[in-house]
Amino acid sequence: MKRVLAIAAVMASFASTAQAGTVVVPGDQPTIQQGIDAAQDGDTVRVKRGEYTESVDVDGRADLNIVFESGAILRSAGDALPFYLDGSTNISLRGVAIDGSIGEGVLLYDCDGVTLSRCSIVGTNGAGIYIENSVNTRVERCSVSSIDDDGIYIVGNDTVVTRCEVESTAGDGIHIRADRVLVDRCVVRDAGEVGISATRAGSDGLRIVRCRVTETADDGIKVNFPGTVIDKCVVTDAGGDSIELRSSAVDCVVRRCKTIRGGDWGVNVMGTGCTIEKNKIVKPTTGIGISGDDHTIVKNKISKPSATGIFLFATAQGNAVERNGVKKAGAYGVVLEGTNNTLTKNKSAKSGTAGLDDRSGGANTLVKNKLK
Numbered sequence: 001m002k003r004v005l006a007i008a009a010v011m012a013s014f015a016s017t018a019q020a021g022t023v024v025v026p027g028d029q030p031t032i033q034q035g036i037d038a039a040q041d042g043d044t045v046r047v048k049r050g051e052y053t054e055s056v057d058v059d060g061r062a063d064l065n066i067v068f069e070s071g072a073i074l075r076s077a078g079d080a081l082p083f084y085l086d087g088s089t090n091i092s093l094r095g096v097a098i099d100g101s102i103g104e105g106v107l108l109y110d111c112d113g114v115t116l117s118r119c120s121i122v123g124t125n126g127a128g129i130y131i132e133n134s135v136n137t138r139v140e141r142c143s144v145s146s147i148d149d150d151g152i153y154i155v156g157n158d159t160v161v162t163r164c165e166v167e168s169t170a171g172d173g174i175h176i177r178a179d180r181v182l183v184d185r186c187v188v189r190d191a192g193e194v195g196i197s198a199t200r201a202g203s204d205g206l207r208i209v210r211c212r213v214t215e216t217a218d219d220g221i222k223v224n225f226p227g228t229v230i231d232k233c234v235v236t237d238a239g240g241d242s243i244e245l246r247s248s249a250v251d252c253v254v255r256r257c258k259t260i261r262g263g264d265w266g267v268n269v270m271g272t273g274c275t276i277e278k279n280k281i282v283k284p285t286t287g288i289g290i291s292g293d294d295h296t297i298v299k300n301k302i303s304k305p306s307a308t309g310i311f312l313f314a315t316a317q318g319n320a321v322e323r324n325g326v327k328k329a330g331a332y333g334v335v336l337e338g339t340n341n342t343l344t345k346n347k348s349a350k351s352g353t354a355g356l357d358d359r360s361g362g363a364n365t366l367v368k369n370k371l372k
Contacts (some may be wrong), residue, residue, distance in 0.1 A: 002181070022046055032056050032074070035180065039064060047072045047096075055080035061088045076101045085111050094118055104130040105144070108156070112136055122146050127153040127175075139164060144215035150175040151188070161186060172197040174215070176225075180205035191216040195238070199224040199246065208233060219244045220262070226250040226271075233257045241265040242284065245274055247292070254279060265289045276300060287326065290316040290338070297321045306330040307349055308357075312338040312364075321346060332357045333371050339363035348372060 020042040023154070027048065029035040033056050035045045041063045056074070073356070074096055076082040080310035082098045083106045085091060090113040097120040098105045105121035108114055111134040119142040121128040128144030131137050132158035143165045145153040151166035152174045160185040166173040173188030176198040188195040188211070195213035199207050199222055206228040213220040213235045220223040222233035224246040230253065235242040242259035245252050249271035258280045259266045261277070268280030268289045274295045280303075281287045287302030291313040302309045302325065309326030312319065316338030326348035333348025333355040344367040348355040353369030 002326065016258070018247065020044070024048065025052075025205065026050070036061070036064070036066065051075065052085055053077050054082075056083045057087045058083075058088050058091060060086070061091065065092045066094070066096075067092075067358075070095070073097045073099050075099050076103075079103075081105075081107055083107070085109070085114060087111065089113055091115070092117070096120075097122075099123060102126065104128070106130070107164070108132065108134045108137060110134060111156075114138070115140070119143075124148065127151065127171075128169075131156040131159060131178075133161075138162075143167075143209075144169075147171075150189070154178050154181055157181075159234070160184065165189075166191070167193050169193075173216070176200075176206060181207070183211060185210045187211070188213045189215055191218075194218045194222045194240075195220045195235070197222050198228065204228075207231070213238070217238075220259070222246065223252065224248045227273045228252040230254045231256060234260075235262070236260045237262075239263045241268040242281070243277045244268045245271050247271055253277070257341055259284065266305075267300075269295055269297075281305075286311050287329075288324075289313065290319055290321075292316065293318045295319045300324045301327075302329075303327045304329075308332045309351075310346075311335045312341055314338055316341060320344070325349075326351070328352075334369075336360045336364055341365070343367065343369055346371065 022044045023035045023039045025035040025047045044065040047068045050318035053075045055077045080210040085108045087110045092115045094117045101124040104126035105124045105128045107130045113136045115138045117140045121144045123146045125148045127150045128147045129152045132155045137159045141163045145167040147169040150171040151169040154176045157179045160182045165187045167189045170192040172194045173191040174196045178199040182278040195216040204227045206225045208230045211233045215237045217239045219240040220238035220242045222244045237273045242262035252274045255277040260282045266287045273294045279300045283304045286308045287305045309329045314337040319341045322344045324346045329351040331353045335357045337359045342365045346369045348371045
């Protein structure tokens with residue numbers, strides 16, 4: 001009986017493989033759209049090298065592989081978008097090179113299980129990649145550059161963006177307004193606003209891991225989502241804060257990150273209950289700014305801030321600041337304005353004005369600190 005079932009399974013697999021076909025553009029069909037229209041579910045549409053001026057609409061399709069060979073370039077026709085996926089499921093789009101669009105480069109709407117891989121999108125007036133009302137999207141090894149809007153815009157839950165490069169955007173490099181998003185090993189350069197922005201209050205489950213953000217006009221990474229994890233990222237030359245956790249960023253974690261030459265704060269913490277741990281902050285204006293409650297600030301290393309190493313504002317209460325080190329602060333190692341905070345075993349050395357500026361009137365607990 002087992003042998004019969006095994007043979008039946010193999011035959012079913014052969015039948016499925018036999019049904020899948022390949023449509024070649026322009027060999028079998030003259031345009032990409034006609035190739036997609038002619039393909040059956042499970043087929044591959046292969047686009048040969050050449051320049052194509054058309055607007056491709058993948059509407060209500062399932063289980064298609066669309067592969068652009070190297071040297072295949074897509075330009076939009078008139079006012080239409082170059083590539084639009086609407087209401088489609090399990091679509092793989094690989095290798096498309098889009099050169100110019102009056103709107104978005106690739107737009108996904110109401111899709112499930114779309115994968116974009118090794119795509120190149122240049123010179124769009126809208127977002128390079130726009131994901132709206134879609135779930136389970138994966139964007140991998142794509143490059144987006146010279147964009148007059150946000151580079152990648154995500155309004156779709158359960159999205160993964162991995163190993164992508166985003167450069168020279170007028171807006172944010174990557175903008176997120178969705179739940180359970182992973183941004184992994186991406187590089188963002190020269191964003192006209194924020195490098196990676198997630199500022200819609202109420203979303204959750206965001207992870208930003210091993211990303212590099214450099215030369216942003218505004219903040220490097222800005223988050224307003226609860227439960228966000230920012231891990232092992234490097235932020236260089238941000239015009240604003242290197243990393244900013246806003247008021248709705250509750251129970252977030254920033255750990256093992258490195259910031260270099262932030263225009264304002266290395267890490268600016270406004271929410272509640274966050275953990276800022278084992279980060280290296282080099283040459284900020286101020287290393288860590290704390291204006292919320294119940295944070296844990298532990299084992300961070302701050303070097304050469306032009307003003308202050310760690311600043312607890314008047315609104316900072318109930319925070320635990322432990323075993324942090326500050327070297328060569330331009331003014332103060334630590335400034336205390338808030339109350340009911342506990343500072344334990346922190347060190348500052350070679351501060352320009354003083355190791356500690358306590359403006360709270362002694363309303364905090366200080367244990368075994370060495371602040372010089």
